[in-house]
Amino acid sequence: MSQGEILRVEQLVKYFPVEKSFLEKLLTRSRSFVKAVDNVSFSVRRGEVFTLAGESGCGKSTTGRLIVRLIPPTSGKVFFNNVETTSLGTEDLRVLRRKIQMIFQDPYASLNPRMKIGRAVGHPLEIHGLAKGEEERKKVLDILERVGLTPPEQFIDLYPHQISGGQRQRIAMARSIILEPEFIVADEPVSMIDVSLRMTIIDLMLHLQKVLGLTYLFITHDLAIAKYISDRIAIMYLGRIAEMGEKDEIFSNPIHPYTQALLSAIPVPNPERRRKATELKGEVPSAINIPPGCRFRSRCPYGEDGCKNVEPDLVEIKPDHFVACHRTE
Amino acid sequence: MSKKDKAPTHLLTVDGLTVEYWARRGKIRAVEDLSFSLEKSETLGVVGESGSGKSTLGLSLIRLVPYPGKIVKGNIFLEGQNILKFKNEEIRDLRGRRISFVFQDPMTSLNPVKKIGTHFVELIRVHEPKISQKEAFERAKKLLNDVGIQPERINDYPHQLSGGMRQRVMIALALALNPSIVIADEPTTALDVIVQAKILDLLNALRDAYGMALILITHDLSIVMERSDKLIVMYAGRVAEYARSTDLYTNPQHPYTQGLLKSIPNIELTDQKLEAIEGSPPDLLNPPNGCRFWPRCPYVMEKCRIKEPPLFETGANHYVRCYLYEGGKTK
Numbered sequence: 001m002s003q004g005e006i007l008r009v010e011q012l013v014k015y016f017p018v019e020k021s022f023l024e025k026l027l028t029r030s031r032s033f034v035k036a037v038d039n040v041s042f043s044v045r046r047g048e049v050f051t052l053a054g055e056s057g058c059g060k061s062t063t064g065r066l067i068v069r070l071i072p073p074t075s076g077k078v079f080f081n082n083v084e085t086t087s088l089g090t091e092d093l094r095v096l097r098r099k100i101q102m103i104f105q106d107p108y109a110s111l112n113p114r115m116k117i118g119r120a121v122g123h124p125l126e127i128h129g130l131a132k133g134e135e136e137r138k139k140v141l142d143i144l145e146r147v148g149l150t151p152p153e154q155f156i157d158l159y160p161h162q163i164s165g166g167q168r169q170r171i172a173m174a175r176s177i178i179l180e181p182e183f184i185v186a187d188e189p190v191s192m193i194d195v196s197l198r199m200t201i202i203d204l205m206l207h208l209q210k211v212l213g214l215t216y217l218f219i220t221h222d223l224a225i226a227k228y229i230s231d232r233i234a235i236m237y238l239g240r241i242a243e244m245g246e247k248d249e250i251f252s253n254p255i256h257p258y259t260q261a262l263l264s265a266i267p268v269p270n271p272e273r274r275r276k277a278t279e280l281k282g283e284v285p286s287a288i289n290i291p292p293g294c295r296f297r298s299r300c301p302y303g304e305d306g307c308k309n310v311e312p313d314l315v316e317i318k319p320d321h322f323v324a325c326h327r328t329e
Numbered sequence: 330m331s332k333k334d335k336a337p338t339h340l341l342t343v344d345g346l347t348v349e350y351w352a353r354r355g356k357i358r359a360v361e362d363l364s365f366s367l368e369k370s371e372t373l374g375v376v377g378e379s380g381s382g383k384s385t386l387g388l389s390l391i392r393l394v395p396y397p398g399k400i401v402k403g404n405i406f407l408e409g410q411n412i413l414k415f416k417n418e419e420i421r422d423l424r425g426r427r428i429s430f431v432f433q434d435p436m437t438s439l440n441p442v443k444k445i446g447t448h449f450v451e452l453i454r455v456h457e458p459k460i461s462q463k464e465a466f467e468r469a470k471k472l473l474n475d476v477g478i479q480p481e482r483i484n485d486y487p488h489q490l491s492g493g494m495r496q497r498v499m500i501a502l503a504l505a506l507n508p509s510i511v512i513a514d515e516p517t518t519a520l521d522v523i524v525q526a527k528i529l530d531l532l533n534a535l536r537d538a539y540g541m542a543l544i545l546i547t548h549d550l551s552i553v554m555e556r557s558d559k560l561i562v563m564y565a566g567r568v569a570e571y572a573r574s575t576d577l578y579t580n581p582q583h584p585y586t587q588g589l590l591k592s593i594p595n596i597e598l599t600d601q602k603l604e605a606i607e608g609s610p611p612d613l614l615n616p617p618n619g620c621r622f623w624p625r626c627p628y629v630m631e632k633c634r635i636k637e638p639p640l641f642e643t644g645a646n647h648y649v650r651c652y653l654y655e656g657g658k659t660k
Contacts, residue, residue, distance in 0.1 A: 055521035164609050194378040195548055196585075199592045199605035221521070224551075224594035228603060251596060265526035267551035268597050269590060271574040280523055283491050 007044040012076035036062040038239035054236035101176035105188040107168030111160040118156035166197040245321035339366040346403035359385040372543040374553025377563035429503040433515040435495035439487040446483040472501040493524035514546040565621035572647040
């Protein structure tokens, strides 16, 4: 355990069984699994923004849900403040959840449409028995003000349909900080928000981080936003981390061929820029039948014979820069 | 672009287009007084946030504005013909054969119980009944090949293809009748970034190969900056700015365009300072008086709150709806 580490994930694995029809169950004995997260390890330092980035299906959201223990892992361990969380019982888990909160992608689905905003934000206080009645209301008003919904009295008695998407995401933010957590998992918090409002939410997150001393695990498919917000970043591919390191290092010196392709594919708002075509072949293979050896081999422009058999480990090629590729070994 | 231009020589001329939706709570002007022109082999980008009217614009061009929406004003000339005067038969001919559409979601745009080939054969034979089933199949195979799908996949069902491949099929379908314009409304929003880059590369290459014009509608300014020759920036149903992409990038004039450019992260820059646009887009049922953008505008002046500014011409093919440029010519 290094200094200032708040969260450590060790060899985390999550396989989802594939549903079979009744007939298939009778006829075959083999079961197949979606290998959503397949041996992921990393650690997050206190006070930083650590980003998990990758395309859909790479396992970034599942990893986030495993950390919050919304779903149990197949194997592997998660340490929060040096306490192993994967084996906690219900009561301990409730205490843990005061410290780890989550913000979801869809601000339209994550708020109960029949619950007034004030109640939605104050609800966690009741659940944890921290405040109710007038005291709860006072706290809610204070938090609403903190997330920029001013004057808070105007918002507290509204229903979610009466406010905009950006404001809803502020409510989600308010609800996640009301228990004074240390760690927040934010799963694509701005991907459903209009472009001109995205930065206001990102800025709010960064502001609250500074004021409240929060640590974020930020999950996104948008590398441009990742570059803006993160301190460190891990690029995931098909359930594994392909490359991980300091943000500036990853963006200026990407080593893994997948990271390179991903970065070259990002559109840049500059009509004079000449883009070079991406060299990747095909598309992401199914997470049910992951090919043996390097899982990126089928699309890799450099694929060699050695990649066919052995899966590359995530190796530290220089301080704080990790790559899982045979070419760097 | 000029109003006197009544016998348009452009491939497509849109002049003063206004579209309204009649909702129970009142009238919404989704698009108001929109004008632009398009030439052969040109790409026009239309960028705006949700509710800006960009999709309604696209649908208007194929006469497909859904009820209770209605085109209430303006003209749309395609190769000199006013498509708003078209009868049913001509509208059918317009859709698909002269202007075709690539929709956002490739997962739901294909019929799940029909093979890929059937989609092509139906489309081709409805418009060109003289073509035999066999010829239609051959044409479909060639189209699939052009968009980078093995022709043998013609016998697959949509669920057997990935999202990117389905969008390629949609593009091939859009090209099947050799239209002069293809409209792509958020063609890559449902796709991952690497697939997105490939689909946009493909659209560009096909535009050149087939000599068609392309209208790219998106919320992502980065995409259209990179891929289009000219750009319309829409805000709350209005054209905020209309210019060549290079001019818009080097010299953005409307405060909204400037704000957008400042608020999107660019991975080629380090230590970028991003600024948000304060406030949120207006409710079109109760739009603000005067300029639609004034409640969010950092340069708001007295008259902005009273009267909506017209489009001012500030340079060659550069139009801005903002009083800051009142010195320029009025359109």
